[in-house]
Amino acid sequence: MHTQAPAALQTAQSRAHRPATPHAASGKFRLTKTALTSFLLGLYFITPWLRWSRAGESAQAVIVDIPARRFYLFGLEFWPPDLPLLLGLLIFSAATLFFVTAYFGRVWCGFTCPQTVWTDLFFGVDRRIDQRFGRDSALGQAVKSALHMLIAVLTAFTFTGYFIDITHLGGQLATGVAPAAAYVSLGVLTFTTYVFAAHTRENICLHMCPWPRFQSALLDPETLVVTYQAPRGEPRARARVPLRPELLDIGNDGPPAAHSYLTGADTYRGDCVDCGKCVSSCPTRIDIRDGLQLGCIGCGLCIDACNTVMDRLDRPHGLIKLGTEMPATPSTTAAKRTRPRILRLKPMMFASVMLVSGSAMAVSLANRSNVDASLEHQRQPPFVKMSDGSIRNDYALRFTHRGDDIASVAVTVEGLPGAAVRLSTGDEPTPVFICNRRSMSERVMITVPMRTAPQGRVPVTVVLTERTTHAPLARLETYFWGPGGAQ
Amino acid sequence: MAEHRYDPVTGQYTTGHSWDGIEELYTPLPRWWVITLVISFIVAIIYAALYPGWPTTRFAFAGLLGWTSAGQLAEEQAEARTEQAHWRNQIAAKSVAEIEQSDELRTFAITGGRALFNQNCAACHGIGAGGQQGQFPSLIDDDWLWGGKIDDVYQTISHGIRNDDGESRQSEMPSFAEMLSPEEISAVAEYVTTLSDPSKAESRKALPGAEVFANNCAGCHGENGEGMHEMGAPRLADQIWLYGDGKEAVARQVAHPRMGMMPSWKPRLGEDAVKMLAVYVHSLGGGEK
Numbered sequence: 001m002h003t004q005a006p007a008a009l010q011t012a013q014s015r016a017h018r019p020a021t022p023h024a025a026s027g028k029f030r031l032t033k034t035a036l037t038s039f040l041l042g043l044y045f046i047t048p049w050l051r052w053s054r055a056g057e058s059a060q061a062v063i064v065d066i067p068a069r070r071f072y073l074f075g076l077e078f079w080p081p082d083l084p085l086l087l088g089l090l091i092f093s094a095a096t097l098f099f100v101t102a103y104f105g106r107v108w109c110g111f112t113c114p115q116t117v118w119t120d121l122f123f124g125v126d127r128r129i130d131q132r133f134g135r136d137s138a139l140g141q142a143v144k145s146a147l148h149m150l151i152a153v154l155t156a157f158t159f160t161g162y163f164i165d166i167t168h169l170g171g172q173l174a175t176g177v178a179p180a181a182a183y184v185s186l187g188v189l190t191f192t193t194y195v196f197a198a199h200t201r202e203n204i205c206l207h208m209c210p211w212p213r214f215q216s217a218l219l220d221p222e223t224l225v226v227t228y229q230a231p232r233g234e235p236r237a238r239a240r241v242p243l244r245p246e247l248l249d250i251g252n253d254g255p256p257a258a259h260s261y262l263t264g265a266d267t268y269r270g271d272c273v274d275c276g277k278c279v280s281s282c283p284t285r286i287d288i289r290d291g292l293q294l295g296c297i298g299c300g301l302c303i304d305a306c307n308t309v310m311d312r313l314d315r316p317h318g319l320i321k322l323g324t325e326m327p328a329t330p331s332t333t334a335a336k337r338t339r340p341r342i343l344r345l346k347p348m349m350f351a352s353v354m355l356v357s358g359s360a361m362a363v364s365l366a367n368r369s370n371v372d373a374s375l376e377h378q379r380q381p382p383f384v385k386m387s388d389g390s391i392r393n394d395y396a397l398r399f400t401h402r403g404d405d406i407a408s409v410a411v412t413v414e415g416l417p418g419a420a421v422r423l424s425t426g427d428e429p430t431p432v433f434i435c436n437r438r439s440m441s442e443r444v445m446i447t448v449p450m451r452t453a454p455q456g457r458v459p460v461t462v463v464l465t466e467r468t469t470h471a472p473l474a475r476l477e478t479y480f481w482g483p484g485g486a487q
Numbered sequence: 488m489a490e491h492r493y494d495p496v497t498g499q500y501t502t503g504h505s506w507d508g509i510e511e512l513y514t515p516l517p518r519w520w521v522i523t524l525v526i527s528f529i530v531a532i533i534y535a536a537l538y539p540g541w542p543t544t545r546f547a548f549a550g551l552l553g554w555t556s557a558g559q560l561a562e563e564q565a566e567a568r569t570e571q572a573h574w575r576n577q578i579a580a581k582s583v584a585e586i587e588q589s590d591e592l593r594t595f596a597i598t599g600g601r602a603l604f605n606q607n608c609a610a611c612h613g614i615g616a617g618g619q620q621g622q623f624p625s626l627i628d629d630d631w632l633w634g635g636k637i638d639d640v641y642q643t644i645s646h647g648i649r650n651d652d653g654e655s656r657q658s659e660m661p662s663f664a665e666m667l668s669p670e671e672i673s674a675v676a677e678y679v680t681t682l683s684d685p686s687k688a689e690s691r692k693a694l695p696g697a698e699v700f701a702n703n704c705a706g707c708h709g710e711n712g713e714g715m716h717e718m719g720a721p722r723l724a725d726q727i728w729l730y731g732d733g734k735e736a737v738a739r740q741v742a743h744p745r746m747g748m749m750p751s752w753k754p755r756l757g758e759d760a761v762k763m764l765a766v767y768v769h770s771l772g773g774g775e776k
Contacts, residue, residue: 387630
């Protein structure tokens with residue numbers, strides 16, 4: 001059912017067994033991965049169910065309201081004009097990803113990428129079913145597929161619930177009154193989750209994802225990556241073959257394992273007994289002993305698997321470990337450098353991008369105006385002559401404000417002597433409007449007496465202030481046309 | 488079917504056929520391409536069966552679905568009508584003044600009225616309702632021939648001006664070319680141009696046109712040229728001159744008056760549409776209270 005990693009991606013064909021479902025490993029990497037997977041899945045599945053009081057009503061705490069073009073994040077409310085914040089967030093996220101990669105390799109791929117998280121969940125399901133029904137049981141395969149589909153549907157349902165109130169979504173979907181987009185989203189996400197996590201799995205990482213292609217540009221020689229300690233492990237042989245004597249010194253306090261010497265052969269082996277556990281436990285089915293490669297997602301499960309074997313052989317951990325690509329036998333230039341430096345050029349550059357984009361985002365979020373207003377001059381005709389000879393210009397004002405309060409806004413004009421402002425809804429010359437909805441449009445009329453009317457076009461500023469507090473809300477630059485100018 | 492033969496030079500297989508020792512490499516069409524082609528044939532046949540498109544000499548095959556673009560339009564229009572029924576019914580039930588009072592209905596009426604205006608009224612009155620000098624009055628200034636209150640505007644749009652509609656606005660300015668001498672016309676035109684200048688309030692009484700005006704014009708246009716909405720008589724004591732200001736233009740208008748006409752819109756658009764138009768026009772800034 002599952003495709004094998006293609007030969008082109010392997011630097012050497014290994015005899016090791018590559019099972020359909022990777023074998024379970026246990027150790028600190030597995031523990032970290034389990035904890036992170038549980039946390040991220042929990043975050044994903046629980047978040048839409050959180051509630052938040054909004055406008056006196058209980059509403060979904062995190063929701064993207066597409067018809068109203070709003071994004072709610074607990075107490076925060078984002079509007080289309082806030083899109084630069086999203087850009088900032090993306091730049092910040094990218095810089096963070098590069099930063100972490102420069103230090104620790106592909107931990108994003110290994111632990112937090114949705115493809116990894118869901119695939120890991122599906123692997124877990126597969127292993128339990130295999131244990132219960134046996135690896136070749138047809139019933140087991142059917143149960144697996146059913147569970148895969150169930151998880152896929154739940155995933156798609158939850159995703160859709162980020163856009164439509166999830167507490168009503170189920171009923172809406174069942175009774176057929178949900179928007180068409182909800183059904184499309186449910187169908188597409190079910191399909192992609194099922195196909196990507198239950199069938200395509202590591203092939204997404206190997207063939208579809210662009211990230212592995214440029215990861216090598218982010219790594220430097222001191223980046224921590226999953227490495228096989230070839231000088232210690234080679235040559236590989238079965239455990240019966242005696243260990244190279246010089247290896248007995250490393251780290252092992254106890255007496256050498258007696259069984260290593262039972263045969264009395266004249267050939268020796270390294271620490272690697274070629275058990276294939278690192279390959280069979282790998283979620284992307286690569287052989288880490290071939291060196292750093294595109295297929296390695298840096299999850300460290302092979303480290304756990306190898307350490308378990310090392311324990312059994314009574315040998316120290318770390319034949320495969322999170323280490324640098326620095327030469328194991330230090331050359332003269334790197335002789336003094338046994339540990340990777342913290343202060344390195346590449347990650348520091350990424351850190352500065354993080355700092356700049358992060359602080360720019362924080363500042364703009366803090367200074368974000370709750371009001372969005374725009375003024376458009378009605379240019380057809382450019383001006384109106386009134387019966388007393390005064391000249392009037394009309395403007396379309398669009399006014400939107402965040403939050404639940406009612407805005408009472410006074411409109412005044414600067415830069416035009418003798419100008420009077422009137423609104424089409426307002427009762428005579430009190431230019432105040434009440435915005436009790438989120439958004440409204442208003443016709444603003446500015447009139448200048450015949451004598452002071454400007455010749456041609458002059459710039460003016462329309463000022464919106466809160467009526468009672470006189471707090472400035474917006475200053476809108478526009479212009480005023482008078483007769484006699486360029487026509 | 489000949490056997491495919493491996494060709495060591497190219498590393499590919501040949502078709503197995505040999506013509507005078509010349510063989511051809513076996514490069515069939517990609518499977519996906521063939522499948523796509525077959526599928527598109529099938530889709531084309533189904534499509535041709537479902538939708539209209541096969542003409543004969545007498546009729547055209549209408550398609551199994553019975554689809555027509557006109558039918559789709561009608562369907563979408565019916566859908567839009569159903570969606571708007573909530574507001575449309577309220578607009579039909581209420582008077583224009585009541586619609587203006589309701590925030591929600593007013594917004595709906597202005598939005599719909601703008602679309603209606605651009606489609607039906609803008610040809611004469613302009614997209615911005617600014618009118619055309621010498622042709623059609625501006626709807627955004629504060630001068631109204633037939634009254635600028637919301638009810639007046641509604642009445643004017645409903646039944647129009649000087650048309651066959653029984654309730655349309657009717658009036659006619661007589662042609663004074665026959666009744667007055669050229670000198671009198673010139674004098675009254677001179678007098679009319681002073682009406683809008685308050686500084687000449689006293690001095691104009693001595694003008695020779697004053698008497699001509701009082702005898703012939705004041706009946707409709709008012710003693711001081713204030714105009715009369717009931718007659719559609721324009722105010723002469725202001726700065727707005729539809730058919731041009733200045734003595735020449737006024738004299739021409741006195742001798743051979745031009746009068747606008749406007750169709751009645753209620754029979755064409757329906758009552759609720761006219762109400763929306765009235766609210767929209769009234770919101771444009773000229774609307775009298």
